[in-house]
Amino acid sequence: MNPTKIFLGAFLVNNILLMRFIALCSFFGVSTSINTSVGMSAAVIFVTLLAAWVSWVLYHALLAPLGLVFLRTAVFILVIAGLVQFVELFLKRYVRALYSAMGIYLPLITTNCAILAVTFLNIDYGYNLLQSTIYALGVAAGYALAIILFAAIRERLEDSPISQSFRGYPIAFVGASLISLAFLGFASLFGITL
Amino acid sequence: MSVPPRPSRLRYLTSGIVKENPVLILMIGLCPTLATSTTTSDALGMSAAVAFVLIGSNVVISLVRRFVQPEIRIPIFIIIISTFVTIIDYALQAYQPSLYRVLGVFVPLIVVNCIILGRAEAFAYGHGVFDSLLDGIGNSLGFALMVVVMGVIREFTASGSILGKALTPAFYRQAPMLFLLMPPGAFFLIGILKALVNRFGIGKG
C-alpha cells in the first residue's frame, strides 16, 4: 500500500482520536493547555515509534513462528509498559532537560490506547516493518494534531462565558464534536476511504 | 475484625452504577463507550466483555493481593488483566464471531481500559474478595448503563430501530438522521449527557 496513503489515512482521514475514538482519556485530560499537549504529543510520538518496532519484531520473529500468537495482548502491553519505564529512566539519567519537560507524561502513556492499537493494527493490516513505521508515525502525528488543535480551543473556552452545566467536560465534548465534523471532511481525500 | 453493616457493603455495589459512574462521573473508559455504542446490540456485547474482564480481574487481584509487593503491582495487574482479555478475545472469536468482528480492535483494547486498571489500583488491591466482586459488578453495570443508553439513542435516531426492531414509520427509516451515528455525533451526545448530569446534580461532587 502506498506510503502516502497509509500516512494520510492515519493522520487525517481516520484520525485516531477524532474518528476512531482511541486515546480519549488522555485527550480530555491533557488538552487543557497547549503546552501540556505539545509535551504529551512528543512523548506519544516517541513511544509509539519504539513500541511499533519492538512489538512488530517480537511478533514476527518470536510469537508467530513459535505459535504463541495468543500471548500477543499480554506481550504487547508489557512491551509498552516496559518501554515507558525504560525511557523514563533513560531520560532521567542522561537527558535531564527533556525529562523535566515531558517526564510527567510518560507514565500516562502506558494506558494510552493509541499505542496499543497501533501495535495490534500493524499486525492485523499485514504491514511490513516500513509500513508499520509510517503507520505509527501517521497515527502519532494525527494524535498530536488533534490534541494541539483541541487545546487551542479549550484555552479560548477558559475565558468564554459558558453556561454552568456545560462548563468543563460538556463544552469540551461539543468542541471535539465540531473538530471531528471538520475532519469528516477529509473522507475520501486522495481516494482514501473511511 | 468487625464486619461492616449490610448497607455499607451494598454501597460498594451501587456506587459504581450512578453516583460514581465510571464513564459519566469519573470520565474514564471513554474510548469503548463512544466507539461501541453505535447499536444497542454492540453496546450490550461490549458491556458483557468488559464485565467479564473487570469482575474477573478484580476478584483475582483481590485474591492475590497479599503476595504482590507494591513495587511490582502494576505489571502484575497488567498480566492478570491481559489474561482475562485474551480469554474473552478467543472466546468471542470462537463462539460469537460476528460480535467479535464488530468490536474489532476494541476487544484487545480492554486491557488498557482505564476503568479496569483504575478499579484494580483503587479498590481491588486494598479490599477483600467479596467487596471487590461487588465493586466489579457495580462498575460493570455503570459502564453498561452508559454504553447501552448511548447505543439505544444512536441506533434509534440513525436507523429508527432498537435491537433491529423497527420502531418508526418507513419514511423515517429511509432517510434517518445519521449525525449521532458518526463520530462527531458521538462526541456531541456524550457532551449533552454530561451537561444534563451537571444540570441535575447527579453524581459525587
Place this chain on the structure above:
Amino acid sequence: MVVSLVITCLVAALALAQVYAVTREKIETQRVEATRRSLAEVLPGAGDFEPAVPDSVWLGTDPAGTRVGAVIRVARQGYGGPVPVFVGVDTAGRITGLRVASAAEGLRETPGLGLKALEPRFQDQFRGRTAADLRLEKDGGTLDAITAATITSRAVTEGVRAGMEKYAGYLKP
C-alpha cells in the same frame, strides 16, 4: 518479588495456552463456514465449491457435478485495508451476485459512510453485467454510485472488473 512476577507469568501463560487450545478448532470452523456461506450467496445453484486459486477463486459445481460458474474474491485497497468483495460469475461471464464483505467479515471501516457500500441498491445493479459493462456513471458507464461514497463505489467497481478480467480463464467451463 521476582518470584511472584515469574509465577504470575507462568500461570497466565498456561491458562492462555489452554484457552487457545480449546478454542482453536472452533475458530477455524467458523472461518470456513463463513466463507462457504458467502460463496453460496453469490453463486446460487452451486452446491460445491472447489478452491482454484487460494483465497481468490472458487469453482462452483451444482449437485449434479456440472460447472455452474466461479466465485472471485477481489479486494481493492481502500484505506483501512482491502474492501473484500465476493462476485459470482456464471459460465457466460455474467455476474450472478455480488457481496461486499460486512464488518463481521473483515471490512474495516468506521460506521456511517464506509458501510454504505453494503446497500443492496448499489450491489444489485451488478447482476447480469459482464466485465465490459462495469463502469460508474461518473466514469462514463452506467453504474450508479452510492451517494456521498463515490470512492468506495469506485473501489468496488474497479476491483470487480479487474478481478473478472484477471481470472477470465477460470470462467470458461
